[in-house]
Every structure is written in C-alpha cells, then in structure tokens.
Amino acid sequence: MARRYRGLGMLVAVLALSIGVVTGCSSPDESTDGGAPIQVNTPKGAVTINGVPKRIVTLGAQWIDVSLAFGVTPVAYLDNIQVLTGSPAPWSRDKLKGSTALSTDDIVSQIAKAKPDLILATGYMAEGQQAMYDSVSKLAPTIPGITGKQIDPWQDMVTFMGxxxxxxxKAKEITDGVNAKIDATxxxxxxxxxxxxxxxxxxxxxxxxxLADPEDGANSLFTSLGMSIAPDLVNQFRANHQPRFPVSTENVPLLNSDLLVITANTDQLMSTLQKxxxxxxxxxVKSGAVSRxxxxxxxGxxxxxxxxxxxxxxxxxxxxQKAAA
Incomplete structure (x- = not known):
C-alpha cells in the first residue's frame, strides 16, 4: 500500500486511505452526560461516536501528536514520518511506548487486531482507495481530515479531540500553550x-x-510569525497551480528569501546544494539564516x-534570529 513520492510532497502522501472529509460535528448537549454520542457529518455519511473512546487508532503523524498531547497513547498508529525514516519523530518517540506501530502491509487486518473504538485519519488520505476506506470504516467509527484541506490546522484538530x-x-490548555510559545518568539x-x-x-x-502555496497547511507556523513564502515561488505557484513543485538546480536563485529551511536526503546532497x-x-545564506x-x-x-x-x-x-536582524 505504501507509495513512493518525491520531495516535500511525499511527506504528506506516503499513505492512501480513501476517507471522506468531515463537514460538521455536533457536540453533546450540555444536559446530557459526558458520554453522549457525537455525530460527525462526512461526504461518506454521518459517523457517530458513542461515549468516550478508549482504544484509538491514529493514521498519520498529526493525529498521533494530537492524541499524545492529550496524554492519550493510541493503541496502534501508522506514522508517515516513521515509514520514511524508520523511527517516529524525536518529539513523540518516547511517548509511544506500549503502542503498536502499524506497517503498510495488510493494514486492515492490523487495525482489526487493535480492536479500536475510534479511527482517526488525516485529510490527504482521502485521495486513496475506496475499497480500503470501506474496509477500515467497518471496523470502528472512522474520522477523516476535519476541514477538507490536505493538511488540517493543528488547532482545529486539538479542538476536535477535546x-x-x-x-x-484540556484542548484550550494545549492550544494556549503552543500559541504562547509562538507569541514568545x-x-x-x-x-x-x-x-x-x-x-x-x-x-x-x-x-x-x-513549498509555494500560501494556503498550504505547512505555511501556518511561519504565517503566525508574520512571515510569508518567497515571492518568486508564490508567483510560480500562481502560474503553474502546483502547491509544491521541483526547481531545477540552475534555478537556485528562486530560493532567495530572508530564511531558508532546507532538507537534503544525504550529507552529500547538502554539500552539492551548497556548491x-x-x-x-x-x-x-549570506546572513546565516539557514536552518537545516x-x-x-x-x-513536522x-x-x-x-x-x-x-x-x-x-x-x-x-x-x-539571523532572519529577524
């Protein structure tokens, strides 16, 4: 089931589960107890969550982290970062002890073994296979991305989980804590x-x-800091309508901006880039505002x-600090 993708795009498209998009969520009435059903409306139909889920399966790094932020360890998880690198992200790996890492082989049976009462998936997985979605959604209430965007805003995910x-x-505490960190910066x-x-x-x-699309979810942190994508890249996006696209090595000047956040597959490639x-x-580069x-x-x-x-x-x-100077 795993696919091979290149560049930044592969970080949001390693896995494919055809899961619908949440269009609405009804919270429990205040007069009912804390276990009242919650109905989530999706293009696949209404999904009802009965009571507070105890056995959550998370599909995608965002839901993994949101669950962990609430102190909830998923019973099983499929991590696109771990699929690419061989281990969970450094900010979450110590928190996943006791959780089962799922592979991309025969994932439906693996999820079934986890006996979930809720399955959470990210929006980009909606571009996958209908048969896979049908199989997964029969195992437990299955919630796809909650906004219809390829990358859901983390704040919305936290609110949903709350x-x-x-x-x-707790959701407000988590959101306020992250925003305080951003505001301090x-x-x-x-x-x-x-x-x-x-x-x-x-x-x-x-x-x-x-990355070239100002509306892409990956832009959210930088927007919060008052920053924007390099204008030349945005202009390219306006022309080719590709949120993420390859730049040939002779067009390195397109990367010109106040801050460069760069990744290379190997040290050798990084050395090649620098030359x-x-x-x-x-x-x-001239100001030293480069974060590898x-x-x-x-x-992340x-x-x-x-x-x-x-x-x-x-x-x-x-x-x-260098970019701000």
Missing part, C-alpha cells in the same frame, strides 16, 4: 514580521522540491502539530 474526549478545557524577534522564507527539500542531484551556482548569493532539518523535522513543519511546533521553534531559533 470534543471527542470530553476535555474542552514573535515578541523576542519582532523583526520577523514581514520577512520571507523558503522551505525546500533537495531529494536528488538535480531537483529541489519547494551550486547562486546558492552562496542567497540572502539567507532532518526528514523527520521537515515533516509540513504537518504542524502541538508537539512539533515547540520543538521546531527551538530548532530554528538561531536561523530565525
């Missing part, structure tokens, strides 16, 4: 406001994948979560 777990106060580095950034992934010797014509002339990420770390930016954001703000802090 509703499902009947812990709205903005207060410390006011010079970030109005600055530009490039997020890029060199996955081969002649191709660099870039390309135009790289040393990039504004971010691992594949797992770029995944690509799919922001309440656990990845604080970790990655610390990781990028030296480069953010």
């Amino acid at each position: 509703t499902v777990l009947r812990q709205p106060d 903005k207060t410390e580095l006011p010079g970030l406001d109005g600055k530009t950034y490039t997020m890029a992934y060199m996955y081969s010797g002649d191709q660099i994948q870039v 390309l014509p135009g790289y040393q002339a990039l504004r971010s 990420m691992s594949v797992a770390e770029i995944g 930016l690509n799919e922001p979560t309440p656990l990845s954001i604080p970790y990655l703000l610390d990781k990028m802090h030296p480069a953010l």
